[in-house]
Amino acid sequence: MTAVQERxxxxxxxxxxxxGLDAPICLTWELTYACNLACAHCLSSSGKRDPRELSxxxxxxxxxxxxxxxxxxxxxxxxxxxxxPDFWHLLAYAVDHQVGVKFxxxxxxxxxxxxxxxxxxxYVDVQISLDGATADVNDYVRGPxxxxxxxxxxxxxxxxxxxxxxxxxxxxxxxxGQLDEFKELADRYGAxxxxxxxxxxxxGADVWDELHPLPAQQKVLYDWLMAHGEDVLTGDSFFHLAAxxxxxxxxxxxxxxxxxxxxxxxxxxxxxxxxxxxxxxxxSLLAEGGFQRVWQTSELFTELRSPQTGGACAKCxxxxxxxxxxMAAKFFTGLPxxxxxxxxxxxxxxxxxxxxxxxxxxxxxxxxxxxxxxQPVLLQLMTRPPVSACAESPLAGYEPSSQGGCC
Amino acid sequence: xxxxxxxxMLEGAWALSPSVALRPEPFGALAYHFGNRKLTxxxxxxxxxxxxxxxxxxxxRSALVxxxxxxxxxxxxxxxxxxxxxxxxxxxxxxxxxx
Numbered sequence: 001m002t003a004v005q006e007r008x009x010x011x012x013x014x015x016x017x018x019x020g021l022d023a024p025i026c027l028t029w030e031l032t033y034a035c036n037l038a039c040a041h042c043l044s045s046s047g048k049r050d051p052r053e054l055s056x057x058x059x060x061x062x063x064x065x066x067x068x069x070x071x072x073x074x075x076x077x078x079x080x081x082x083x084x085p086d087f088w089h090l091l092a093y094a095v096d097h098q099v100g101v102k103f104x105x106x107x108x109x110x111x112x113x114x115x116x117x118x119x120x121x122x123y124v125d126v127q128i129s130l131d132g133a134t135a136d137v138n139d140y141v142r143g144p145x146x147x148x149x150x151x152x153x154x155x156x157x158x159x160x161x162x163x164x165x166x167x168x169x170x171x172x173x174x175x176x177g178q179l180d181e182f183k184e185l186a187d188r189y190g191a192x193x194x195x196x197x198x199x200x201x202x203x204g205a206d207v208w209d210e211l212h213p214l215p216a217q218q219k220v221l222y223d224w225l226m227a228h229g230e231d232v233l234t235g236d237s238f239f240h241l242a243a244x245x246x247x248x249x250x251x252x253x254x255x256x257x258x259x260x261x262x263x264x265x266x267x268x269x270x271x272x273x274x275x276x277x278x279x280x281x282x283x284s285l286l287a288e289g290g291f292q293r294v295w296q297t298s299e300l301f302t303e304l305r306s307p308q309t310g311g312a313c314a315k316c317x318x319x320x321x322x323x324x325x326x327m328a329a330k331f332f333t334g335l336p337x338x339x340x341x342x343x344x345x346x347x348x349x350x351x352x353x354x355x356x357x358x359x360x361x362x363x364x365x366x367x368x369x370x371x372x373x374x375q376p377v378l379l380q381l382m383t384r385p386p387v388s389a390c391a392e393s394p395l396a397g398y399e400p401s402s403q404g405g406c407c
Numbered sequence: 408x409x410x411x412x413x414x415x416m417l418e419g420a421w422a423l424s425p426s427v428a429l430r431p432e433p434f435g436a437l438a439y440h441f442g443n444r445k446l447t448x449x450x451x452x453x454x455x456x457x458x459x460x461x462x463x464x465x466x467x468r469s470a471l472v473x474x475x476x477x478x479x480x481x482x483x484x485x486x487x488x489x490x491x492x493x494x495x496x497x498x499x500x501x502x503x504x505x506x
Contacts, residue, residue, distance in 0.1 A: 007433055016434040070430040072439035123441055
């Protein structure tokens with residue numbers, strides 16, 4: 001059965017996707033909010049484990065259901081999924097149940113031994129996150145030491161004979177100039193490069209203004225993607241760039257709740273991995289009917305699959321190319337969902353951003369409260385406002401009760 | 408229009424690759440190849456039937472007939488099947504037996 005009862009037959013594939021599918025094509029499953037890193041732009045504001053996270057048995061039940069629904073593979077992430085003690089068990093369990101796994105990791109647990117295990121399995125893809133082709137650019141957003149960790153993992157995978165690892169890069173103002181270097185790095189490790197878009201989601205909302213690519217860089221990125229075609233993966237991230245002219249390879253539509261969704265560590269189902277917010281929460285897979293019921297009949301997903309109006313964008317001659325861009329990017333920058341994407345390449349986003357808008361408050365935050373050893377320090381950002389312009393006492397504003405300890 | 412009698416695709420014996428799973432969808436089906444990770448959309452329910460029954464027929468043409476595809480569309484289906492063969496979604500049966 002499908003969520004939509006009266007469904008037109010035929011039409012383009014894109015149109016059929018907009019109406020939704022019986023099961024997602026691309027499902028992301030964040031296994032834990034715990035993470036050894038504290039990346040400045042983390043989509044899920046990860047750091048600390050949530051005590052409500054699904055148990056091993058509950059995770060197995062989810063995999064059983066995905067198998068029944070013929071979800072061919074899941075993208076597993078977090079947090080850092082490999083620091084869940086049952087991660088390797090769940091990986092094997094999924095593969096044994098015909099659910100392929102692509103997992104994203106910062107590389108911390110990809111030891112030579114694990115790399116050999118991964119090389120011996122079919123149906124597992126490994127994606128190493130790296131946001132700079134050099135340590136200085138990467139560690140600026142991902143934290144000190146994270147570049148070395150990622151490269152060590154890539155080396156271990158290559159040494160073990162693991163074929164075609166992915167290097168997953170979030171494109172930022174700092175690294176757009178390194179696209180060729182990323183490609184060389186991928187080639188050196190026998191890996192495939194995957195480029196994705198910086199979203200203003202999670203902690204990304206705090207750094208988006210500083211890190212999102214400038215308009216001229218968007219064109220550099222577009223030209224580079226056009227030149228490299230299918231050799232570089234994008235997770236269909238950049239469909240907002242289609243308004244430059246020719247469409248990039250991929251679906252070029254917002255798949256939220258139609259062909260993609262996200263399961264978070266506590267079993268909540270959101271419309272997409274970039275929209276962990278109450279407004280995009282479709283339901284919990286722990287409720288009666290499980291994941292299938294949420295996917296097929298939730299009110300939110302039904303609404304996302306109903307015909308959308310283009311709003312202000314419908315008048316634009318490029319609307320058929322970009323379809324108004326990314327819903328999450330609009331939402332988290334406080335723009336109306338039926339208006340232009342904040343990074344609209346026709347320039348309508350800048351105009352919209354300059355207007356009146358209110359950025360929505362986060363609905364969850366699993367960031368660690370105290371500073372950690374490998375937390376990135378973005379120098380331009382202040383974590384709290386100055387006490388006052390003329391506070392001269394060295395203890396001004398110091399309240400022992402509110403400081404959260406020394407570690 | 409190519410001469411149907413000369414299309415070797417229609418005369419060969421083919422089957423769905425053993426690594427491929429089909430998932431029915433309102434528009435047709437999704438085909439996923441667990442080996443090369445390719446995802447393909449079969450956009451017509453008739454094509455889904457053809458792909459499913461390929462392995463039971465001596466050649467593609469009889470599979471098309473069995474699936475009720477009119478002869479005027481055989482060339483187009485031959486082309487679609489060639490596309491599926493390029494990503495190993497379907498494979499020649501001799502090759503499959505040889506493995």
